[in-house]
Amino acid sequence: MSIEHAKRKIICADILDFLDDPSIAGDDAVRYFEQGALVIDQGKVLDLGAEKDIVAKYADITEVVRHDGKLLVPGLIDTHIHLPQTEMIGSHGEQLLTWLTEYAFPTEKKFADHAYAADISKRFLDELLRNGTTTAMVFGTVHPESVDAFFTEAQQRRMRMIAGKVLMDRNCPEDLADTPELGYSQSKALIEKWHNVDRLAYAVTPRFAPTSSHEQLAACKQLLDEYPDVYMQSHLSENIEECEWVDKLFPASDDYLGAYEDAGLVRKRAVFAHGIHLSERELISLAKHQAALSHCPTSNLFLGSGLFNLKACEKHKVTVGMGTDVGAGTSFSLLQTGSEAYKIQQLQGENFTAFKGLYLATLGGARALDLEGSIGNFTPGCEADFVILDHHATPFLSFRLQHAKTLHERLFAIMMLGDDRCIEHTYVLGDCIYQRDAQPQFASSNTTPLREVS
The missing domain is CATH 3.20.20.140 (Metal-dependent hydrolases)
Known part of the structure; x- marks a missing residue:
C-alpha cells in the first residue's frame, strides 16, 4: 500500500514543541509561537515560525487551515x-x-x-x-x-x-x-x-x-x-x-x-x-x-x-x-x-x-523509540503528525483557563483537567484523520458487533 502525502499547506495556531528535555535544558527546551504557522509539504514539516513571517514567506501556498486560539502540538x-x-x-x-x-x-x-x-x-x-x-x-x-x-x-x-x-x-x-x-x-x-x-x-x-x-x-x-x-x-x-x-x-x-x-x-x-x-x-x-x-x-x-x-x-x-x-x-x-x-x-x-x-x-x-528526526517535534523533515488542543473543551476548563497567567499554567491545567475532549483534531502526515464531534473516517460504529470467541 503506497502512502498518498498531503499537498503543501499552512496550518495556523498557537504552536508548542520541544527541542530537548526541559528538566535538562530548561526554558531553552521549549519552543512556542503564539499565532504561529506550520508549513507542510508532502506529509512532512517544511518550516515553522510566526504566522506573519510564514505567510509572507510562502505567499504561493493557497491552502491555509486556521485553528485560531487553539494549541498545536506534535502527535x-x-x-x-x-x-x-x-x-x-x-x-x-x-x-x-x-x-x-x-x-x-x-x-x-x-x-x-x-x-x-x-x-x-x-x-x-x-x-x-x-x-x-x-x-x-x-x-x-x-x-x-x-x-x-x-x-x-x-x-x-x-x-x-x-x-x-x-x-x-x-x-x-x-x-x-x-x-x-x-x-x-x-x-x-x-x-x-x-x-x-x-x-x-x-x-x-x-x-x-x-x-x-x-x-x-x-x-x-x-x-x-x-x-x-x-x-x-x-x-x-x-x-x-x-x-x-x-x-x-x-x-x-x-x-x-x-x-x-x-x-x-x-x-x-x-x-x-x-x-x-x-x-x-x-x-x-x-x-x-x-x-x-x-x-x-x-x-x-x-x-x-x-x-x-x-x-x-x-x-x-x-x-x-x-x-x-x-x-x-x-x-x-x-x-x-x-x-x-x-x-x-x-x-x-x-x-x-x-x-x-x-x-x-x-x-x-x-x-x-529511536525516532527523533522522524517524529516528536516540528524540526523540518519530520513527519507532520500533530494534534489541535482545545482550551475550551469543557465549560469548567474554559473557566479555569481564564485565570491562567502563563503558558505553563495553561498547559498544566490542561494536563490535570483534560482528556479526549481536549483533542479537537488529530492530523497524520498533514491530513486531518480525526475531528471531534464529527463522524471519524474509520468509525468503530461501522464495524460488526463484537463476538464472543470461545
Missing part, C-alpha cells in the same frame, strides 16, 4: 500499550500476577480469531486517534493473527505503529504458549511481511522474563541479530513479587535486567515497560546500552506496583518515554497519564512540570 507517542486488553480496561483491581491470570490471559485467548482481532484493532486505533496518539508501541497476543489484523488497520490510517507477537513458552496457560521454534518462525514471518512497510515496524516481544525460557530468549536474540533495525519490547521490574520470582527463575543473573542482559536483549531499540524497582547497576546498564524505559503511571497506581523514580533515570541519563499501558492503565489519554505522573512524583517530593509531561509524550517518546 502524542505512547511507548507501551496492549491491544488485546482494550476490552478489559478498568477490570476490578488485583496486583500484577493475579491480574494477569484473572483478566489478561482469558481475554487474550480470543485473538486466535482474525475477525475478532480486526474488530478490536479498529476500536483501539480509533481510540488512540480520539486521544491524539499518532504513534504507539503495541503488544499483540501470542497469535500472529493479532499482529496481522492490527498492522492492516494501522496501515489504512497511515499511522506510525510498532507492534509484535507476544512470545511465551512457560508459566502461562497452555493454549497461550508457543515454543522457542514456533515463536521464532512466526515472528520471522511477521517481520518479513510487515517491518518497514509504510510507517509500520516490528518489535520482538517476549512478554516478560518469567514467561520465556532461556531457549526462547536466545531465539529473541537471534531475531534481533538477523534484523538489526527491529525493536524489542518487554516488561521490567514492575512488581515486587514479580522481581522475587525472576530472582528464583534466573539465579545466575545479577538482577531482573541481568536476565535480559545475559540473553543479549538489552540494546538500542529495546524498550522496557515500568522499571520501578531498579538498582543503580541496572540504571547504569540501561544508559550504557542505550535501552529505554516506558513510564506507565496510571497502570502503576492501578495495580499498586510502586512509584517510578524519574529523578534517578535523569541522573543516570536513561531515556524515558510515557506509556498508557492499557488495560492495566486506566486511560488511552496521555494527558491523563501525565496527570498521574505528576502525582507519582509528588508522592516522592519531586517536581514534575507540564513541560516535562508533554515532552515525555512527544520528543521523549520519539527518543525512546
Whole structure:
C-alpha cells in the first residue's frame, strides 16, 4: 500500500514543541509561537515560525487551515500499550500476577480469531486517534493473527505503529504458549511481511522474563541479530513479587535486567515497560546500552506496583518515554497519564512540570523509540503528525483557563483537567484523520458487533 502525502499547506495556531528535555535544558527546551504557522509539504514539516513571517514567506501556498486560539502540538507517542486488553480496561483491581491470570490471559485467548482481532484493532486505533496518539508501541497476543489484523488497520490510517507477537513458552496457560521454534518462525514471518512497510515496524516481544525460557530468549536474540533495525519490547521490574520470582527463575543473573542482559536483549531499540524497582547497576546498564524505559503511571497506581523514580533515570541519563499501558492503565489519554505522573512524583517530593509531561509524550517518546528526526517535534523533515488542543473543551476548563497567567499554567491545567475532549483534531502526515464531534473516517460504529470467541 503506497502512502498518498498531503499537498503543501499552512496550518495556523498557537504552536508548542520541544527541542530537548526541559528538566535538562530548561526554558531553552521549549519552543512556542503564539499565532504561529506550520508549513507542510508532502506529509512532512517544511518550516515553522510566526504566522506573519510564514505567510509572507510562502505567499504561493493557497491552502491555509486556521485553528485560531487553539494549541498545536506534535502527535502524542505512547511507548507501551496492549491491544488485546482494550476490552478489559478498568477490570476490578488485583496486583500484577493475579491480574494477569484473572483478566489478561482469558481475554487474550480470543485473538486466535482474525475477525475478532480486526474488530478490536479498529476500536483501539480509533481510540488512540480520539486521544491524539499518532504513534504507539503495541503488544499483540501470542497469535500472529493479532499482529496481522492490527498492522492492516494501522496501515489504512497511515499511522506510525510498532507492534509484535507476544512470545511465551512457560508459566502461562497452555493454549497461550508457543515454543522457542514456533515463536521464532512466526515472528520471522511477521517481520518479513510487515517491518518497514509504510510507517509500520516490528518489535520482538517476549512478554516478560518469567514467561520465556532461556531457549526462547536466545531465539529473541537471534531475531534481533538477523534484523538489526527491529525493536524489542518487554516488561521490567514492575512488581515486587514479580522481581522475587525472576530472582528464583534466573539465579545466575545479577538482577531482573541481568536476565535480559545475559540473553543479549538489552540494546538500542529495546524498550522496557515500568522499571520501578531498579538498582543503580541496572540504571547504569540501561544508559550504557542505550535501552529505554516506558513510564506507565496510571497502570502503576492501578495495580499498586510502586512509584517510578524519574529523578534517578535523569541522573543516570536513561531515556524515558510515557506509556498508557492499557488495560492495566486506566486511560488511552496521555494527558491523563501525565496527570498521574505528576502525582507519582509528588508522592516522592519531586517536581514534575507540564513541560516535562508533554515532552515525555512527544520528543521523549520519539527518543525512546529511536525516532527523533522522524517524529516528536516540528524540526523540518519530520513527519507532520500533530494534534489541535482545545482550551475550551469543557465549560469548567474554559473557566479555569481564564485565570491562567502563563503558558505553563495553561498547559498544566490542561494536563490535570483534560482528556479526549481536549483533542479537537488529530492530523497524520498533514491530513486531518480525526475531528471531534464529527463522524471519524474509520468509525468503530461501522464495524460488526463484537463476538464472543470461545
